[in-house]
Amino acid sequence: MRTRTAIAAIVVLSIAVVGLQALEDRAHAALTPEADAADFLYVQSPAVLKRAALSYDALVADLYWIRAVQYYGGKRLSKGPKTYDLLYPLLDLTTSVDPYFDIAYRFGAIFLGEQYPGGAGRPDLGIALLQKGLRAQPDKWQFAEDIGFVYYWWLHDYRVAAEWFRRAGQMPDAPEWLTPLAAVTLAKGGSRASSRTLWTEIARNADADWLRRQATVRLEQLDAMDGIDFIERVVQQYRERTGVLPASWNDLIRTRFLRAVPADPTGIPFQLDPVTGSVTLDPSSSLSPLPLAEQPH
Amino acid sequence: MRVIGLVAVNVFKESVRDKVLYSIIAFAVLLIASSLLIGDLTAGQDIKIIKDLGLASISIFGLLIAIFIGIGLVWKEVDKRSIYTLLPKPMRRQDFLLGKYCGLVLTLVINIAVMTAAFYVVLALMQTVAPPNVRASWPAPATDPAMLKAIALVVLELMLVTAIALLFSTFSSPFLSALLTAGLWVAGHFNSDLRNFGAVVESPVLARLARATYYVLPNFAAFDVKLQVVHAQAVPVSYVALTFLYGLTYIALVLVGAVVIFSRRDFK
Numbered sequence: 001m002r003t004r005t006a007i008a009a010i011v012v013l014s015i016a017v018v019g020l021q022a023l024e025d026r027a028h029a030a031l032t033p034e035a036d037a038a039d040f041l042y043v044q045s046p047a048v049l050k051r052a053a054l055s056y057d058a059l060v061a062d063l064y065w066i067r068a069v070q071y072y073g074g075k076r077l078s079k080g081p082k083t084y085d086l087l088y089p090l091l092d093l094t095t096s097v098d099p100y101f102d103i104a105y106r107f108g109a110i111f112l113g114e115q116y117p118g119g120a121g122r123p124d125l126g127i128a129l130l131q132k133g134l135r136a137q138p139d140k141w142q143f144a145e146d147i148g149f150v151y152y153w154w155l156h157d158y159r160v161a162a163e164w165f166r167r168a169g170q171m172p173d174a175p176e177w178l179t180p181l182a183a184v185t186l187a188k189g190g191s192r193a194s195s196r197t198l199w200t201e202i203a204r205n206a207d208a209d210w211l212r213r214q215a216t217v218r219l220e221q222l223d224a225m226d227g228i229d230f231i232e233r234v235v236q237q238y239r240e241r242t243g244v245l246p247a248s249w250n251d252l253i254r255t256r257f258l259r260a261v262p263a264d265p266t267g268i269p270f271q272l273d274p275v276t277g278s279v280t281l282d283p284s285s286s287l288s289p290l291p292l293a294e295q296p297h
Numbered sequence: 298m299r300v301i302g303l304v305a306v307n308v309f310k311e312s313v314r315d316k317v318l319y320s321i322i323a324f325a326v327l328l329i330a331s332s333l334l335i336g337d338l339t340a341g342q343d344i345k346i347i348k349d350l351g352l353a354s355i356s357i358f359g360l361l362i363a364i365f366i367g368i369g370l371v372w373k374e375v376d377k378r379s380i381y382t383l384l385p386k387p388m389r390r391q392d393f394l395l396g397k398y399c400g401l402v403l404t405l406v407i408n409i410a411v412m413t414a415a416f417y418v419v420l421a422l423m424q425t426v427a428p429p430n431v432r433a434s435w436p437a438p439a440t441d442p443a444m445l446k447a448i449a450l451v452v453l454e455l456m457l458v459t460a461i462a463l464l465f466s467t468f469s470s471p472f473l474s475a476l477l478t479a480g481l482w483v484a485g486h487f488n489s490d491l492r493n494f495g496a497v498v499e500s501p502v503l504a505r506l507a508r509a510t511y512y513v514l515p516n517f518a519a520f521d522v523k524l525q526v527v528h529a530q531a532v533p534v535s536y537v538a539l540t541f542l543y544g545l546t547y548i549a550l551v552l553v554g555a556v557v558i559f560s561r562r563d564f565k
Contacts, residue, residue, distance in 0.1 A: 051486075057524055065342060069340045100528035103340070206434075
């Protein structure tokens with residue numbers, strides 16, 4: 001076979017292989033339910049995985065970490081019904097093979113605890129993962145702080161949260177703000193001010209961009225809640241002056257109660273209910289849904 | 298000593314001819330491609346994963362070279378019948394064997410040295426482009442010199458694997474040698490289970506046998522501190538020194554065994 005003929009044959013066959021693969025892909029997708037392949041763990045026992053990893057435990061942990069991140073991201077973005085059943089097992093396997101994989105514990109604290117459908121809605125599993133981290137690294141104040149965070153933010157148990165913040169504050173190299181945070185949490189429970197302190201410190205000390213972004217979003221939610229409170233007060237002032245509720249933002253702007261249509265920190269306008277006078281986030285806002293209102297202590 | 302050196306240099310030249318050093322190119326491509334691709338997949342853990350991947354790749358490439366070249370060191374000479382022209386020369390069999398060993402170790406050391414240099418270059422580049430807040434969150438700088446401890450222990454581990462492959466190649470076929478070497482390497486990672494075997498069996502004889510096997514089998518798990526160095530955990534110099542003493546002693550033991558078998562082997 002001449003060289004030119006061979007090259008032409010290779011090019012044609014390569015194009016054919018790629019084209020057929022694309023067709024095969026569609027044909028196979030019709031045969032297999034979408035979620036099946038991703039929702040399966042070949043190895044479920046951390047002990048077996050640790051042994052099978054031989055001396056490549058760190059690399060195996062990385063693979064499971066990447067899978068956990070992809071699994072969570074894929075589930076969160078999927079439009080169908082979401083289940084996060086594998087998130088805890090994947091993070092458990094990751095941290096069993098590499099007990100120093102700090103960010104995996106913290107990822108679990110945030111996203112296992114987060115309310116469904118944004119997360120698994122399983123703060124108990126988040127705490128279990130962090131306690132496992134503390135058994136592996138008893139002096140890691142970040143894990144104790146994160147347990148406090150889960151009790152604070154997801155379980156609204158401020159007494160236990162304050163106790164964990166206090167314990168974290170007593171660990172080696174712990175930052176000074178933890179002890180006052182414990183006191184504020186104990187005294188004021190889930191007040192917006194103490195929530196702001198907690199998220200500000202998490203944002204400041206975050207060791208990963210996603211954690212910093214998460215804290216920024218939470219701080220913006222708190223700002224949005226402050227904004228809603230302010231605008232609802234303005235609506236009440238309008239009602240006191242005119243005797244009726246405003247029908248739209250235009251009524252408030254025309255009467256100079258507001259200068260413009262009010263928007264949340266992401267720039268999406270708030271929604272006004274003309275019947276009740278309540279102000280809410282637009283459901284399309286990335287800050288929606290807002291966390292639960294402050295809890296009575 | 299001169300004979301050992303001559304044989305060693307020849308083994309190195311042969312491995313270059315056999316394109317063994319191409320593994321360095323594969324390593325470099327793997328590392329650079331990974332560093333470009335994994336950033337979006339790992340939720341901010343790219344530097345850790347590049348370190349893990351680099352250290353694991355150095356170990357895996359080295360292991361494959363140590364096993365698959367090591368098992369052929371003697372067998373190739375026998376298969377090509379060149380051993381019949383070599384042995385009558387004024388050269389002791391032990392020098393021939395040790396020369397072969399040193400040649401492959403030289404190949405491995407050069408291979409790993411170049412891989413390590415490429416690894417540090419990639420890490421230095423990542424350190425340069427990483428924003429200061431990201432760098433501040435790393436437990437250690439990207440180019441942390443402590444990783445050299447893990448690489449040194451990988452070299453020692455591969456020297457032991459090479460010695461074992463050479464030992465098996467003095468009396469068995471390449472396939473069997475590869476199987477036995479790989480099997481011993483895997484078993485050497487399960488050593489701690491043998492130590493604790495006594496707790497799960499009732500027979501004291503079995504327990505003692507398992508404990509004896511624990512001391513006799515090479516403890517390959519001891520050479521692995523990759524996870525610790527990546528997480529900037531302390532690996533004391535005393536631990537590295539003790540592991541080196543253990544590894545070198547074991548290598549000496551295996552090589553003496555290989556020399557004894559090879560010296561008595563009848564090639565007629």
